[in-house]
Amino acid sequence: MTLGSPRDLARLARRTFLDTVLRGTASLVSACAEGARLLASQTAEPGLYARRRELVLAWPASSAPWAQGLNQSLRAALDVLERGGTPSTRPMGLPATAEGANGAPIFSLVDDAVVELDLMASRLTQAVADKAGWQFTDLCSRLRGLLPEDPNPGEAAGDVLKPAMLSRWVLDAWMAAGLTADHWKTLQNVLHDEVAALAEEAYHEANRLLLEHGVAPEIDLRPFIRRARDVGIVQPMAPSPGVGSRVSGGGLGALGAGSNRVTAMGSAGAVSYDETRLMTQAPGLGRVPQAARSQAVLGKLNQVVARQVPGFDPTQLMGQPDGAVALATGLSQAMARTEAAVRQQVDVPVGERPEPAALARELIERKRELKQAAGSPTERATIEVVALLFQAILMEERLPATVRVWFARLQMPVLRVAVAEPDFFATLDHPARLLIDRMGACVMGLAGAVEQPETQGDLLLKEVRRVVQTVEAYPDTGRRVFQTVLVEFEKFLENYFKEGNDASRKGVSLAQQLEQREAYAIQYTIELRKMLEAVPVHEGIREFLFKVWADVLAQSAVLGAPGSDDTRELKQMAADLIWSASAKNSREERNQVLQRLPPLLKLLRQGMARAGLSAERQEQHLKALNVALQAAFTAKSATISPERLREITQRLNALDQLLPEMDDVELDTDTLRDLSGYDSEDLEVVATGGTMPTPAMLAWARELKLGAWFQLDYRDRQERVQLAWQGRNKLLALFVSPQGRGVLFQLNRLGAFLQAGLLVPLEEESLTVRATRDALAKLDADPQRLLN
Structure with a gap:
């Protein structure tokens, strides 16, 4: 395609963005419909369940108008864009600003509903920024290089690339279709995820267009760096929807600016964050932007290489579309010889293998042969960088020596992928990089703790060996084989900590039982509430059944x-208790209660003891029950008819048939209760430490990976622990020490410990990022080595 000017190309990039969103509208509506149906099928408290059902009922009549309204806004923006104009949109229900006689604007109060809509749009804008921010940043940087006279692409009012524009179009079409703000809030999480994913795809397509026309393959992030007045403390995020948003000036923070308001946080949540920041060590907060710092390391590497090798392009895919790797014959043969030599040295008994340092020296020697066989400066530079990365990995003393030797065998498969897919050097989520990082993180805590671990049959180290051998067995598959074995390794970890690791097996079993117990308790409580909703049961009995007997x-x-x-x-005992607490007006009934009461109380005590309640708590509950039973004897309780009592008994006996499958039970931070009373000799439940975590810390807590090692400071002990299990929705996380002590966190408490620096990752950076830093230091000292 022939373009007339850079401005034409910039306009085409914006049109590509809008076209991609327009094509994805149908999928967006379909995904939201499926999300609404899924939510309506899940168990929830009555009010929320009713709102979900209402949304599903309103959806058939409103989904098509919503899609149509969104498409109209997008097409109108395309038309305005073609004419060189500026699309715009106003908040629903907000009138144009009136003017006085002198032309000055007349300000008036804004309806609360309009403010609420603006907040909803701002939250959606922030969700788009969180997911698609890096694509948006790259696109704006490329447009800035294309049109230097436009210093702020994506930020000007009316720019179609601005996330706030898309958010407002989506929300305006939603309201115009007859859907309500309550409907939006009910489906908010689904809407945020789906719109953000669509925006990410649209930004990606616009970036791809510019890359195809050779626009700024290297991204200079310096224009996005804006100094804040206070650089010593991380600003807290809003504690909950509706409190408001604090928008910083510039960078990705500017993406969240859905309006011009900045709402100060005066809530209890903000106070908690301030309190936490005051007691938190700086290192704990400094880890939040770790991904950005790691990405900066890769960016620096690409800049250094590109200065020496102008043709080096970390974003251009040079391999085959299906992932196959095509190499020059000479280079392929040289790599095969190197691979065979390394394999021959490693495939011997443990005591006969070379030390990692010796193996690293041999690989350096063979690097010369590889460079001589390379067909271009880019290939020689790629060989040098990969060699430096693995040289650093082989010298990493925090890895067991046996594992480092096996990692050496990955150098040629990684080199093969890096030659065909230079984005290995540009992205943190390349499957080859992720695989090395995940395996390295899991075995990092074993260094120095186990001598010759492979001879002791450790399943984790055997899995590392299997993964390496699998990668070697498919030399021409490239990215796909790394992605496949990465998925297999993640699945292995789940089973490994449940069944194959002696230190974690018991703790994981107890944690799973505790989570299952919570799920059952929630469902029993819900069903008991439904069952007794219209039954005249004494309040003391009702509370006992809901809060104690459900457990x-x-x-x-x-x-x-x-x-x-x-x-x-136990269900029959609940029915007996309900009957015993109902009014007893005749002597016969009272005598019957007196005869049945001692064995009933004994069984109640046994049931509570079986559930782990202490003798003191059992006495407290029995005293409360005695009050309810006394009311029955004085005829102060309501009478329950024999027919109603039989119905209750039958429903209690059939209660297990009413329960959904446990996989379908919805657990969230609101339904998961305080678990601090469930401590045992083998499992400690963390109940104290830190204060209210910020949303950023909760997000970090959810992103922790199985197998990662941490330093835990709890109950006057500091020890290494490994993340061994995560519950459904990651609301629970179990860490185990090498000695087998299990420490269980609920999500909020885990975020608080991360925030307070009481739970610290043993490694600040992933294995490949540390290796990249080491490679950078060597390249800075001698950049000519890339081509020599």
Whole structure:
């Protein structure tokens, strides 16, 4: 395609962005419909469940108008863009600014509903910025290089690339279609995810267009760096929707500016964040932008290489579309000889293998042969950089020596991929890089702790060996084989900590039982509330059943089964208790209660003991029950008819049939209760330490990977622990020490410990990023080595 000017190319990039969004509208609506149906099928508290059902009922009549309205806005923006104009949109219900006689604007109060809509748009804008921010930043940087006279692309009011524009179009079409703000809030998480994913794809397509026309393959991030007045403390994020958003000036923070308001946080959440920041060590907060710092290291590497090798392009895919790798015959043969030599030295008994340092020296010697066989300066530079990376990995003393030797065998497969896919040097999420980082992180804590670990049959180290051999077995597959074995390794880790690791096996089993118990307890409580909603039960009995006996039933269901004899007996006891607490107006009924009461109280005590309640707490609950039973004797309680009592008994006995599958039970931070009373000899539940974590810290807590090692400071102990298990929705996380002590965190407490520096990653950076820093130091000292 022939373009008339850089301005024409910039306009085409914006049109590509809008066209991509327009093509994705149908998929967006379909995904939101599926999300709404999924939410409506899940168990929730009555009010939320009713709102979800209402959304599903309103969807058929409103989804098509929503899609149509969004498409109209996008097409109108395309038309205005073609005419060289500036698309714009105003908040729903906000009138144009009136003017006085002198032309000055007349300000008036804005309706609360309009303010709420503006906040909803701002939250969606922030979600787009969080997911697609780096694509947006790259695109703006390329447009800035294309049109130097336009210093702020993507920031000017009305620029179609601005995330706030897309957010407003989506929200305006939603409201115009007859859907409400309550509908939006009910589906908010789904909307945020789907719109952000669509925006990311659209920015990517616009970037791809510019790259195809040779626009700024290297991104200079310096124009995005803007100094803040206070650089010593990380600004807190808003504690919850509705409190407002604090928008910093510039960079990715500017993406969140859905309006011109900056709302100060005066809530309890903000106070908690300030309190936490005051007691938190600086290193704890400094880890939040770790991904950005790691990406900067890769950017620096590409700049250094590009200065010496102008043709080096870290974003251009030079391999085959299907992932196959095509190499020159000479280079391929040289790599095969090097690979065979390394394999021959490693495939011997442990005691006969060379030390990692000796193996690194041999690989350096063979690097010369590889460079001589290379067909271009870019290939020689790639060979040098990969060699430097693996040289650093082989000298990493925090890795067990046996593992380092196996990592050496990955150098040629990685080189093969790097030659065909230079984005290995540009992105943190390349599967080859992720695989090395994940395996390195998992074995990092074993260094110095185990001598010759491979001879002791450790399954983790055997899996590392299997992964390397699998990669070697498919030399021409490239990225696909790395992606495949990465998925396999992640699945292996889940089973490894559950079954194959002696230190974690018991703790994981206990944590799973505790999570299952919580799921059962939540469901039993919900069903009991439904069952007794219209039954005149004494309040003391009602509270006991909801808060205590639901736990007892849940414990029995975990240890046995929901339909076991023990659990059925406990359900019958609940029915007996309800009957005993109803009004007893005749002497016969009172005598019957007196006869049945001692064995009933004994069984209640046994059930509570089985659920782990202390003797003191059992006495407290029994005293409360006695008050309810006394009310029955004085006829102060309501009477329950025999028919209603039989119905309750039958429903209690059939309770296990009413429960959904445990995989379908929705656990979230609101339903998951305080677990601090469930400590045992083998499992400690963290109940203290830190204060309210920020949303950024909660997001970090959810992103922690299985197998990663940390330094934990808890109960006057400092020790190394490994993340061994994460529950559903990652609301629970289990860390285990090498001695087998399990420490269980709920999500909020985990975020607080990360924030306070009480749980610190043993490694600040991933293995490949540290190796990249080491390679950079060598290249800075001698940049000519890239071509020599």
